[in-house]
Structures are given as C-alpha cells and as structure tokens.
Amino acid sequence: MTARPLNATAASLLGFLHEEPMSGWDLVATAQSRIGDFWSLTQSQVYRELAAMAADGLVEAQERGRRDRRPYAITDAGREAFAEWVAREPDPETIRFPLLLTVMFGRHVPAERLAAIVAKHRQTHADRLATYERMDAALPPGAAEAEPYAIATLRFGIAYERAMLGWFDALPPTIAGPVSS
Amino acid sequence: MTARPLNATAASLLGFLHEEPMSGWDLVATAQSRIGDFWSLTQSQVYRELAAMAADGLVEAQERGRRDRRPYAITDAGREAFAEWVAREPDPETIRFPLLLTVMFGRHVPAERLAAIVAKHRQTHADRLATYERMDAALPPGAAEAEPYAIATLRFGIAYERAMLGWFDALPPTIAGPVSS
DNA sequence: TGGTACATGTAACATGTTACATGATTAG
DNA sequence: CTAATCATGTAACATGTTACATGTACCA
Numbered sequence: 061m062t063a064r065p066l067n068a069t070a071a072s073l074l075g076f077l078h079e080e081p082m083s084g085w086d087l088v089a090t091a092q093s094r095i096g097d098f099w100s101l102t103q104s105q106v107y108r109e110l111a112a113m114a115a116d117g118l119v120e121a122q123e124r125g126r127r128d129r130r131p132y133a134i135t136d137a138g139r140e141a142f143a144e145w146v147a148r149e150p151d152p153e154t155i156r157f158p159l160l161l162t163v164m165f166g167r168h169v170p171a172e173r174l175a176a177i178v179a180k181h182r183q184t185h186a187d188r189l190a191t192y193e194r195m196d197a198a199l200p201p202g203a204a205e206a207e208p209y210a211i212a213t214l215r216f217g218i219a220y221e222r223a224m225l226g227w228f229d230a231l232p233p234t235i236a237g238p239v240s241s
Numbered sequence: 242m243t244a245r246p247l248n249a250t251a252a253s254l255l256g257f258l259h260e261e262p263m264s265g266w267d268l269v270a271t272a273q274s275r276i277g278d279f280w281s282l283t284q285s286q287v288y289r290e291l292a293a294m295a296a297d298g299l300v301e302a303q304e305r306g307r308r309d310r311r312p313y314a315i316t317d318a319g320r321e322a323f324a325e326w327v328a329r330e331p332d333p334e335t336i337r338f339p340l341l342l343t344v345m346f347g348r349h350v351p352a353e354r355l356a357a358i359v360a361k362h363r364q365t366h367a368d369r370l371a372t373y374e375r376m377d378a379a380l381p382p383g384a385a386e387a388e389p390y391a392i393a394t395l396r397f398g399i400a401y402e403r404a405m406l407g408w409f410d411a412l413p414p415t416i417a418g419p420v421s422s
Numbered sequence: 423t424g425g426t427a428c429a430t431g432t433a434a435c436a437t438g439t440t441a442c443a444t445g446a447t448t449a450g
Numbered sequence: 451c452t453a454a455t456c457a458t459g460t461a462a463c464a465t466g467t468t469a470c471a472t473g474t475a476c477c478a
Contacts, residue, residue: 150339158331223404
C-alpha cells in the first residue's frame, strides 16, 4: 500500500490494464507488441511488477481461469497512480547502440569485418522499416482520428528507421567498405 | 584472471585505454564526451569495471599521481580481450523512450499538458541538433579522412535528431496541440 | 582560509537478463 | 498418448542509479 513511485514499466502495465483485466502472460504479449519497439520488458519483470503492484494495492488478482491464468484488474488506487505518472514530465530517452561503439572503435576492427557488420545491421533496419511502412500503409481510413496515439508511435518508428538507413548510406567507404552498387 | 566475457561498458574503457593510461575520473569524462550520446555510463560503474578488469588482469593500476589519482594502463591481455570483443557482432540497440509511452497513453493525459510535454521535448531535441550541427560545421578540413569513425557517430546524432524533429513536426494537433505557427 | 573542482571509492537499491522448474491444456 | 503451447513463478546474476563519505589541491 505504500506510495512507492511508479516506474515506467509498471506504469505501462497499468496503462494496458485500463482496457481490461489481463494476466502476466497477456501483458507481456501486449506490451511487446504495442510498446516493445521503444520500451522493452521481459516476462520476469512483468511478474515481478505485478506482484509489487498487488502488494501496493494498485492491481488486484482475480480468480484463476483456464490453464491457471491469473488475471489482474487495476484498482482505483492504480488508476490514480497511473494518472499521476502519465502526466509527469517523462525522463529523457536513453539510446544504447552497441553498433556505434563498434564504429567508434572501428580502427581496431579489420576493414572487411567492419563492413560486414555494418551491412548486416543496415539490412536489419531496412527490414524493420519495411515492416513499419507496411503497417502504416495498411491502416484503415479514419485511423488517424480514431487512434492518433498508436499511430504517432508507429510514425516514430518509421522516422527513426529512415534516419538509420540514411545514415548507413552516407557512411564513408572506410567504414561501409568499397561501394558495392 | 578468469575469462569472463567483456561487457560493452568495460570494453569501451579498454578502447579508450589504448590511447593512454587514464584514471577512473578521466575515463568518465572521456566516455561521456565521446560515446555518452549513445552509451551512457556513470562514475560508479567505471570504478566497478576498472576494479573487475584489474582483477581479471585486463588493466593494471599504476602509481598514484597528483590528488591521489590512480591511472590504469591496458595490458596485453586487455588488448586481446578488446580485439575479440570489438570484432564481434554488436547486440541490437535498445531504445527506451519514455516520451513515447506518454504519447502512447496520451488519451489519459489532459490535452494541454500533453502538448506542453511534447513542446518541451521538441525543444530539447532542437537544441541538441543545433549543437551537433555546430560541431559538424566546425570540423577542420581533412577531418573526414583523419577520423572517420568519430565523425560517423556525430553524423548519427545529426541523423537521429533531424528525424526526431521531423517526427515532432508531423504530430497531429490532438497530440501537439493547436497549430501555433 | 575557505570554497570549489578534482578524485576515489562504497553502499544500497532498482532494474534488466537468463535460465530453470513446474504444471495445465490442447491438438494431432 | 505425447508433443507443443500456454502460463506462472523463482533464482541467480548483471547492470545501472543515487547517495554518500572521504580526502587532495588549487585559487581567490
């Protein structure tokens, strides 16, 4: 019941629980598909946060259902804590980009190896961009009005991945290898 | 001395120690200024990793200098461990972007509050972009050949921040508020 | 001589990751 | 009946954060 400050992961779970009671399993799947691209979390974490939030009275375990699933419902205290959290100034983003370390220390990497690494990552980003663009193209008409928030996050992904590709394509041959086109 | 696998933070310290022996203090400053934009670390962590790497024989503490500073030098084992690490496939990046959570759950945020948050973050990114662009413009001629790696990471920052601004400017009024221009 | 910047280090805790153990239900 | 999938949970550990305690040297 103590008023420990919410962390972003726990708060997100509360966010999803506004829609309907869900089990840990459901929450993992929901979170990974809806915010996974900019807020990763694991199963362990979800069960941990649910247990902590239950202890704090922010969620309530419901009857076990099929296959032992244990849905949690958000409580009034949970709604209140979430409302407070979501209106707060969000922390600045953190980007941890190991590839950039490889590039930064590129002079210690054999040239072909570096080029291969870069090429592989470029491909990953190209694939992701294609996925996002397909999702964007598949949006039904009227979606922009109906769910502007989810669309904005999708557009973030598109903007980000396009920027990545632009960056890859502007890398000098020292890093990306001899021009292959 | 055990061959525990290097983590990216420790490896980066080794990367910088290739240039010259440095103390924990120096390493914090160096890392924050040279990789801080895509790989954050704290003082605590640096001292912890240095102690661990010293125990593993990857670095060696030197004589204490002025003001009790204790420089560390990389060892041959350290160079070897680094070379192996840096040529490995880097892990995918992780982005943790709390603002996107705020946006995703935007329907729970009062409209003016959401717009204010978004505007403030836009400004932060605009400032950062301006800084990066100033740095880029200030590069001496020939820098592209002399230090392509550091420049590539700077260009990453520019590409990223431009994408962010583009994204902010394309947000619908529901999120960014009534057009102010 | 007192404040500020330099410098090291520890402690306590929060968060994130990986691996495992266990059991329920369903599909073939 | 059995393999696959659904589902919960714990344990152990790695990493990241915040706060504090201590001491050194410079400079106004």
